[in-house]
Amino acid sequence: MAPRTDPADLTAVVVDDHPAVRAGVAYWLSAGVPPVTMVAEGEDVRVAWLGEGAEADVVVLDLNLGGPVPALGDLRRLVEAGRRVVVYSMRADDGIALQCLDLGALSYLTKAESASHLVEAVHAAAWDKPYTPPSLAGALAGDRSERRPTLSSRETEVLVEWFQSESKEFVAHRLGIAASTVNSHLERIRIKYAQTGREASTKAALVARAIQDGLIGVDDL
Amino acid sequence: MTEPTSGTRSYLFADQVFPVLRIILLAIVTLVQTVLCGVPLLANHDVYDPAWVADAAFVVLALVGAACAPWVLRGRPLPAAVALPGTAVSLLAAAAATWTVPPDLHFSEVDWSFGLVGWHLFLLLAERVAVLIAALCLHVVISLGLFVVPGPPDRGAVGSGMIFLVSIIAFQFAVVVVVWVLHRRAERVGELAAERDRLRTGQALAEQRRLDHRQRFAGQLGATLPLLAGMADGTLDLRAPGTLQRVTLAATQLRRLFAENDDVPDPLVHELSACVDVAERRGLDVSLGVSGETVPVPTAIRRELTGPVITALSLARSRAKVTLLRAADDVRVAVVADSGTIDSATSGSHGTVVAWYSHGQHTRMEARWRPEPIRLT
Incomplete structure (x- = not known):
C-alpha cells in the first residue's frame, strides 16, 4: 500500500468487539487535525478485508476480540498483506506490546491512554511512521x-521520562533538548526495534521513511 | 549438654529410662552368672563332657557381659557392632555349654547356661526388640534341638524339662513384653515432645512476628499519633489546608503500612496501588503505569521508594501519574503531578536516590534504587 503524501481523505477501519468503543474511536478520529474518516467498523476482523475496509489507510485493531486469546494471528496476516496496523488493547502487558511491534504493528496503545495518543498514532501510521505512546515507552524501557x-543512555532516558510524565514538553525541559528532538529520539528507537526480530513490510517501510526524512542515514543500517 | 531436639523421637526414655534398665540387666547378668550358674558349674564339674568346653563357654559369656560394661556404665546404648556379634557369640557359647550337659540332665540346674543366656540377650538387645525376640526364639529352638537330637528322652525327663523351660521362658518373655511396652511409650512420649517443641517454636515465631509488627507500626505511627491527639483535644484546625495535607499523608502512610503486611506476589506494585487508592478516594485523578518484570525489593527499600510517593501524592492538586519501571538492575518509582512549584532537591539513603524537579505547574518526583549503591549527581 503506497504511503500517504497528502493529509486529505485519511481513512481508517476500526475492529473492536464493543460498539461503544467503535463509536468513540470514530468520533475521536473525525475530530483530529487532519480528520480521519472511519470507512468501516465491526466486531470481526473481516471488515478490514472486505469492501471499503480493505482500502482504508490504517487498521485500528482491538487485540482481544471476544476472547481471552489475543488476535496475534489476525495482526500477522494484516501486516503480511502490507496493512498499517495500530493495536488498541485493554491489556497493559509489556510482553504482548513488544510481540505486536515484532509482528509489525506500527503502534500499541492501551485503552487507558487518552484520545490524543490514538489520533497521533493513526496519523503517524498513515505516513508509515511509528508512534510510541507512554505505556509502550515503558515496555521498551523495561525490555x-x-x-x-x-x-x-540518552535514548533510554527519553523513553523513561516520556513513560513517567506523558508530556514531551516536560521531557524536553528536563533533558534540556527541543520537543522535536524528543520525537526524533523516540522514532529512532523504533527504527532500531524495526531492524530486529522478524521481517515485515511495515517495518521496512518505516525504515525507508526514516531515511527519506533524514532521521537516519543509509550508513546507520 | 545440648537440649534434646524434636528430631530425636524417643529422647526421654532413651536418655533416662534405658540407661537404668541396662544397668539393672548388667547387674542381673553378673549376679545370675556368678551365683546361679557359677555354683552349679563348680559343684557338678565332672558331669560336663568335656568340662573344658563348659568352662570356656562360662568364660566367654562372662567376657560378653564385661564387653558390654563400658557402654552400659556410661549410659550409652550398645552399638550394633558390639550387640550383634555379642548375640551370636552368646548363642554359640550357650549351645556349646548345653552340648556338654548329659542328655538326661537337660533343662535342669546342671544346664546352667539356658537361663543365663536369656539375660545376656536382654542386655545386648534392649534397644532392638524384634532382634531380641528372634534371638530368644532361636536360643529355645537350639536348646530343644540339643535336648531331642541325642535320642528320645524319657517321659519323666520331658516333664521336668518342660517345667524348667516354661518357668524360665515365660518369665523372660514377660520381660520382653515390658521392654516392648517401654519402647512404645518412648516413641509416643517422643512424638508428644516433638509436637510440644513444634508448638513452642510456632509460639515463639508468632510472638516475634507480633513484636516486629508492633515495632514497625510504632515507628510508622509516629506522624499519626500527634495528629489524632491534636484532633481529639481540638487544638488542630481541621479546615486549614496544612492540617488536611497532614491527615492525607497519615492516611496514605497507614494504608501503605497495611498493604506491607499482605502476602502478595508483587509487594511493590501492591503498596503503590494502596497509595494510589487513597489518593483517588481524595478525589485525585491518578493513573498507575507499571513496566518491566518483577524484581525482589527488600521491605526497607520498598519503604524508601513508596515514602516519597506518598508525599508527592499528598502535594498533588488534581492529577497525578504514578509509574514503576523495573529494568535489569534498576527500579524507578516516579510521580508526576500538578503540585505547583517545589524546590528541586536530591537526597538518598540505603542505596536509593530521591530527586524532585519542578517545571511550570508540574512536579516530578523519582525514587530510584539499584542493588549496587549509586552515586549522587
Whole structure:
C-alpha cells in the first residue's frame, strides 16, 4: 500500500468487539487535525478485508476480540498483506506490546491512554511512521529480552521520562533538548526495534521513511 | 549438654529410662552368672563332657557381659557392632555349654547356661526388640534341638524339662513384653515432645512476628499519633489546608503500612496501588503505569521508594501519574503531578536516590534504587 503524501481523505477501519468503543474511536478520529474518516467498523476482523475496509489507510485493531486469546494471528496476516496496523488493547502487558511491534504493528496503545495518543498514532501510521505512546515507552524501557537493540543512555532516558510524565514538553525541559528532538529520539528507537526480530513490510517501510526524512542515514543500517 | 531436639523421637526414655534398665540387666547378668550358674558349674564339674568346653563357654559369656560394661556404665546404648556379634557369640557359647550337659540332665540346674543366656540377650538387645525376640526364639529352638537330637528322652525327663523351660521362658518373655511396652511409650512420649517443641517454636515465631509488627507500626505511627491527639483535644484546625495535607499523608502512610503486611506476589506494585487508592478516594485523578518484570525489593527499600510517593501524592492538586519501571538492575518509582512549584532537591539513603524537579505547574518526583549503591549527581 503506497504511503500517504497528502493529509486529505485519511481513512481508517476500526475492529473492536464493543460498539461503544467503535463509536468513540470514530468520533475521536473525525475530530483530529487532519480528520480521519472511519470507512468501516465491526466486531470481526473481516471488515478490514472486505469492501471499503480493505482500502482504508490504517487498521485500528482491538487485540482481544471476544476472547481471552489475543488476535496475534489476525495482526500477522494484516501486516503480511502490507496493512498499517495500530493495536488498541485493554491489556497493559509489556510482553504482548513488544510481540505486536515484532509482528509489525506500527503502534500499541492501551485503552487507558487518552484520545490524543490514538489520533497521533493513526496519523503517524498513515505516513508509515511509528508512534510510541507512554505505556509502550515503558515496555521498551523495561525490555530485558536478549534481542533488544542497544539504546544510547540518552535514548533510554527519553523513553523513561516520556513513560513517567506523558508530556514531551516536560521531557524536553528536563533533558534540556527541543520537543522535536524528543520525537526524533523516540522514532529512532523504533527504527532500531524495526531492524530486529522478524521481517515485515511495515517495518521496512518505516525504515525507508526514516531515511527519506533524514532521521537516519543509509550508513546507520 | 545440648537440649534434646524434636528430631530425636524417643529422647526421654532413651536418655533416662534405658540407661537404668541396662544397668539393672548388667547387674542381673553378673549376679545370675556368678551365683546361679557359677555354683552349679563348680559343684557338678565332672558331669560336663568335656568340662573344658563348659568352662570356656562360662568364660566367654562372662567376657560378653564385661564387653558390654563400658557402654552400659556410661549410659550409652550398645552399638550394633558390639550387640550383634555379642548375640551370636552368646548363642554359640550357650549351645556349646548345653552340648556338654548329659542328655538326661537337660533343662535342669546342671544346664546352667539356658537361663543365663536369656539375660545376656536382654542386655545386648534392649534397644532392638524384634532382634531380641528372634534371638530368644532361636536360643529355645537350639536348646530343644540339643535336648531331642541325642535320642528320645524319657517321659519323666520331658516333664521336668518342660517345667524348667516354661518357668524360665515365660518369665523372660514377660520381660520382653515390658521392654516392648517401654519402647512404645518412648516413641509416643517422643512424638508428644516433638509436637510440644513444634508448638513452642510456632509460639515463639508468632510472638516475634507480633513484636516486629508492633515495632514497625510504632515507628510508622509516629506522624499519626500527634495528629489524632491534636484532633481529639481540638487544638488542630481541621479546615486549614496544612492540617488536611497532614491527615492525607497519615492516611496514605497507614494504608501503605497495611498493604506491607499482605502476602502478595508483587509487594511493590501492591503498596503503590494502596497509595494510589487513597489518593483517588481524595478525589485525585491518578493513573498507575507499571513496566518491566518483577524484581525482589527488600521491605526497607520498598519503604524508601513508596515514602516519597506518598508525599508527592499528598502535594498533588488534581492529577497525578504514578509509574514503576523495573529494568535489569534498576527500579524507578516516579510521580508526576500538578503540585505547583517545589524546590528541586536530591537526597538518598540505603542505596536509593530521591530527586524532585519542578517545571511550570508540574512536579516530578523519582525514587530510584539499584542493588549496587549509586552515586549522587
